[in-house]
Amino acid sequence: xxxxxxxxxxxxxxxxxxxxxxxxxxxxxxxxxxxxxxxxxxxxxxxxxxxxxxxxxxxxxxxxxxxxxxxxxxxxxxxxxxxxxxxxxxxxxxxxxxxxxxxxxxxxxxxxxxxxxxxxxxxxxxxxxxxxxxxxxxxxxxxxxxxxxxxxxxxxxxxxxxxxxxxxxxxxxxxxxxxxxxxxxxxxxxxxxxxxxxxxxxxxxxxxxxxxxxxxxxxxxxxxxxxxxxxxxxxxxxxxxxxxxxxxxxxxxxxxxxxxxxxxxxxxxxxxxxxxxxxxxxxxxxxxxxxxxxxxxxxxxxxxxxxxxxxxxxxxxxxxxxxxxxxxxxxxxxxxxxxxxxxxxxxxxxxxxxxxxxxxxxxxxxxxxxxxxxxxxxxxxxxxxxxxxxxxxxxxxxxxxxxxxxxxxxxxxxxxxxxxxxxxxxxxxxxxxxxxxxxxxxxxxxxxxxxxxxxxxxxxxxxxxxxxxxxxxxxxxxxxxxxxxxxxxxxxxxxxxxxxxxxxxxxxxxxxxxxxxxxxxxxxxxxxxxxxxxxxxxxxxxxxxxxxxxxxxxxxxxxxxxxxxxxxxxxxxxxxxxxxxxxxxxxxxxxxxxxxxxxxxxxxxxxxxxxxxxxxxxxxx
Numbered sequence: 001x002x003x004x005x006x007x008x009x010x011x012x013x014x015x016x017x018x019x020x021x022x023x024x025x026x027x028x029x030x031x032x033x034x035x036x037x038x039x040x041x042x043x044x045x046x047x048x049x050x051x052x053x054x055x056x057x058x059x060x061x062x063x064x065x066x067x068x069x070x071x072x073x074x075x076x077x078x079x080x081x082x083x084x085x086x087x088x089x090x091x092x093x094x095x096x097x098x099x100x101x102x103x104x105x106x107x108x109x110x111x112x113x114x115x116x117x118x119x120x121x122x123x124x125x126x127x128x129x130x131x132x133x134x135x136x137x138x139x140x141x142x143x144x145x146x147x148x149x150x151x152x153x154x155x156x157x158x159x160x161x162x163x164x165x166x167x168x169x170x171x172x173x174x175x176x177x178x179x180x181x182x183x184x185x186x187x188x189x190x191x192x193x194x195x196x197x198x199x200x201x202x203x204x205x206x207x208x209x210x211x212x213x214x215x216x217x218x219x220x221x222x223x224x225x226x227x228x229x230x231x232x233x234x235x236x237x238x239x240x241x242x243x244x245x246x247x248x249x250x251x252x253x254x255x256x257x258x259x260x261x262x263x264x265x266x267x268x269x270x271x272x273x274x275x276x277x278x279x280x281x282x283x284x285x286x287x288x289x290x291x292x293x294x295x296x297x298x299x300x301x302x303x304x305x306x307x308x309x310x311x312x313x314x315x316x317x318x319x320x321x322x323x324x325x326x327x328x329x330x331x332x333x334x335x336x337x338x339x340x341x342x343x344x345x346x347x348x349x350x351x352x353x354x355x356x357x358x359x360x361x362x363x364x365x366x367x368x369x370x371x372x373x374x375x376x377x378x379x380x381x382x383x384x385x386x387x388x389x390x391x392x393x394x395x396x397x398x399x400x401x402x403x404x405x406x407x408x409x410x411x412x413x414x415x416x417x418x419x420x421x422x423x424x425x426x427x428x429x430x431x432x433x434x435x436x437x438x439x440x441x442x443x444x445x446x447x448x449x450x451x452x453x454x455x456x457x458x459x460x461x462x463x464x465x466x467x468x469x470x471x472x473x474x475x476x477x478x479x480x481x482x483x484x485x486x487x488x489x490x491x492x493x494x495x496x497x498x499x500x501x502x503x504x505x506x507x508x509x510x511x512x513x514x515x516x517x518x519x520x521x522x523x524x525x526x527x528x529x530x531x532x533x534x535x536x537x538x539x540x541x542x543x544x545x546x547x548x549x550x551x552x553x554x555x556x557x558x559x560x561x562x563x564x565x566x567x568x569x570x571x572x573x574x575x576x577x578x579x580x581x582x583x584x585x586x587x588x589x590x591x592x593x594x595x596x597x598x599x600x601x602x603x604x605x606x607x608x609x610x611x612x613x614x615x616x617x618x619x620x621x
Contacts, residue, residue, distance in 0.1 A: 002597035003390070006398055009596060010388045012410050013400050017127035017138050017383040019061040019085040019437050022406065024136060026063050026413050026435065030055050033417045035065060040456075045464045051425055056457060060129065061085060061437035062447035064457050065413065067420050069427025074462045074477050076429040077484030079610040080572070081415070081603055082449070082562045083408035083491065084439030087401070088112030088585045090119070090172075090382035092126065095355040104175040104357050106144065108382055110166055112440030117162045118587040119384075120148040124172055126363070128380035132370055137378075139367050142385050144172035172382055175359050352377070384587050396513055396593055403581055403589040407596060408490035409435050415603035423608050429484075430461055431607045439562055449565045458482070458570075479571075486535060486610055487574035488603070489527055489563030492591075493517035493550050495580030508551040510580040513592030515546030516599050519561070519576040522551075527563035532575035535613055539605045545598050548580070559584075577602065 016022040031037065035053040038044040048054065050072050055065035062085065066078075090108040098105040106126075110116060123142035130137050149169075151157065164170055352361055352375060365372045388400030412433045419431065438448040445451065462478045469477065496509035510517045518536055519526040528536075540547045552558035567574035579595035 002593050003395065005597045005600060006390055006593040008414075009407070009410055010390065010398075010400070013388040013402065013406060016402075016406065018129075018381050020129045020136055020379075021127065021138065022085045022409060022435070023057055023060055023063050026065075026409070027055070027057065029413055029417070030065055033420075045460050045467075048461060048464045050465075053420060053424075058451070058453050059437065059447040060134075062435060062453060064432065064434045064454060065416060066430055066432040066457070066461065067416060067424050067427070068430045068461065070425040071428045072430055072465065073428060074465050075480050075484060076611060077481045077486075077614075078430045078432050078458060078461075078572075079486055079488075079607055080432040080434060080454075080566075081408075081412040081488045081490055081606070082434045082436065082566055083412055084405050084437065084449075084562060085409055085435050086112070086437050086440050087404055087406070088114030088440055090170075092128075092378075092380040092382065096360065097355060097357045098171060099178060099357075100171075102176060102178065103173050104178045104359050105171045106174050106357065106360060106382070107171055110170070111381075113585055115583065115586040116164065116166065116170065118583075119170075120146050120164075122146070122587060123385040124382050125385050126360075126380045127383045128378060130364055130368060130378040130380075131376040132368070132374050135368050135370075137364060137367055137380070138383075139363060140385070143363055144174055144382055146170060146172050174357065174363075178359070386588070390593065398591045398593050398596065399588060400591075401587050401589065403591050404492045404584055405439070405490075407492060407579060407581075407591065407599070411596070411600045411603055412490060415600055416607060418600075419604045419607035428611050432458070436562060443562065443565055449562045450569070454566070455570060482571050483573075484614065485570075485572045486532070486614070487527070487563065487566055487570075487572045488536070488606055489561050489566070489574055489576045490578055490599070490603070491519075491561040491563075491576065492578045492581045492584060492589075493519050494552075494558065494584060495582050495590075497582060503553070503556075505551055505553045508549055510548040510550045512580055512582070512590070513594040514580075515548045516540070516595060516602055517548050517550050517578050517580050519578065520549060520551045521558065523557070524564055525557060525560040526576035527561075527567045527574035528576050531617060532573050535573075535610070535617065536575045536577055536602070536606075538613055538616075539609055540602060542609065543601055543605050545602055545605075550580075 012025060016025050027037070030053075033053070035055050036047070038047065038054050038056045040056055040058065044054075048068060050068050051070040053065070053067040055063060057063045069076075089111050091111050093107040093109055096107040098107045122145070124144035124146070125139045125142060126144065127136075127138040129135070352372075361372050361375065364375060364378065384401050386401075388398065391397050391399050412435070416431055416433050424431075432454075434454050436443065436447065436449045436451075436453075438445040443449040443451075447453065458481075459478055462481050463474055466474055466477055493510055494504070495512045496504045501509070508520075518528055518533060520528050520533075537547060539545075561576050563574045563576045566572065577599075579591055579599050582590040
């Protein structure tokens with residue numbers, strides 16, 4: 001059972017590289033289970049019915065799901081499980097375009113308190129939301145890497161520790177080939193291969209190898225031609241150079257004939273040039289104006305040539321008139337060219353090409369099968385490509401990124417759905433799951449735990465079933481409801497590390513696959529206290545689920561959870577539970593599959609039995 005549940009969780013992990021993907025996947029799970037989606041911007045209180053299930057999302061990164069008991073009385077309160085959708089990681093900066101020593105790079109910022117040295121020398125990619133018509137994106141091939149510095153170049157690293165500068169040493173490389181020739185050919189290839197009729201394409205890109213070969217061929221061809229041109233420029237005499245320049249002028253598309261100095265200058269201006277070309281191609285008005293101007297020029301030139309032929313037969317006095325015509329044409333051409341450059345310069349300021357590398361924009365448009373001009377903006381994260389795995393010789397260990405805290409996110413939703421299948425009709429309170437964003441950076445955001453998201457929903461549910469009462473009575477009943485509620489703050493805990501046992505309190509060493517953890521903290525970084533510990537321990541005992549008690553050594557904070565924020569904000573009794581893991585906040589965390597399954601059993605039992613346990617609490621409180 002535990003292995004099967006772990007495999008289901010692995011599939012969830014593969015589909016959820018960012019908070020956006022997490023909430024999207026949870027929505028699908030809830031809709032498939034009969035939940036009804038509600039909107040915060042619409043009045044929904046009259047839609048609520050006993051025995052039914054609903055959910056709301058905020059900012060596409062937080063979600064609240066709830067099931068109203070068939071025998072719900074507002075005074076009975078809520079049984080709530082909280083978790084968070086975010087994990088420490090890297091976020092692409094609003095202005096990410098960067099180059100260094102011939103390599104294209106993507107500027108990123110660190111998010112949360114990660115073990116950042118674990119991000120070096122990894123296969124990385126990007127995922128997030130692209131603002132077109134709000135497409136989610138997850139490129140499933142390695143397009144980024146943060147290369148480490150060789151040990152020979154900082155040979156004190158193993159003795160003094162690894163201390164990278166996050167601004168200068170933590171910049172992923174997306175390409176080492178940024179010449180104008182390769183970019184133009186690659187852009188043309190991507191444009192040819194795109195299928196606009198499909199819109200969004202989230203496939204696994206089965207043709208990655210062929211695409212890689214094509215790109216390598218482009219790079220190799222460019223290298224060969226660069227060497228040939230360099231050799232020719234060295235050996236050729238002035239007359240040959242003049243011929244080459246003539247050919248280049250006659251065929252502007254053939255950039256391979258550029259001299260070495262021209263190539264170097266061209267590479268320096270590549271991104272400005274690409275921006276101008278993109279704007280020319282993609283702006284219909286500009287294109288039409290340009291075409292009209294070109295046709296006028298052709299007609300003018302034709303007439304001029306005819307006039308010149310006739311004037312050759314006339315006397316020498318007409319030569320002055322011919323020179324005037326040429327001068328006028330030259331002035332017109334210069335004026336038109338100047339206007340085009342001015343227009344392109346104005347358009348460039350509003351283009352993503354000005355803030356993000358063209359290769360990144362190509363990758364996005366190629367993955368989504370859309371034109372670059374349709375990309376308005378995006379919110380992207382750099383994420384590891386390595387998939388989650390079940391390992392250990394006995395297949396008892398789970399390896400993945402973001403176990404903190406998708407373990408709790410997934411388990412809470414699955415537990416709510418499973419509990420509803422058997423006992424919702426007779427339930428006397430309302431069961432709630434809330435998954436907040438931004439826990440890793442303090443929760444002080446619109447979609448974080450310190451927002452009004454959860455409180456507003458709980459209040460709406462309560463008022464729906466007492467709407468005939470006066471406002472004062474409604475407020476009192478809501479307060480009573482909260483005091484009868486219970487919050488299970490679900491987050492991961494520190495497992496005792498076999499190589500670093502001295503970092504853990506000897507009497508509170510939690511081991512992987514030895515039971516769920518009930519977290520305690522004397523400074524209240526977690527919320528477990530006497531009564532709340534009694535509730536969760538009673539549930540575990542009823543189902544023979546092993547538990548472990550954690551507490552940090554004096555002087556070590558150990559981190560905090562959503563529990564203290566929500567418990568204080570709402571006035572709800574709370575306890576912190578989770579599963580023990582190694583390498584918390586690493587790019588590769590480790591957990592036990594037995595613990596994962598026991599967490600689900602605990603959460604299901606919590607929803608089914610909390611109200612009955614509440615009655616016993618009143619006797620001992």
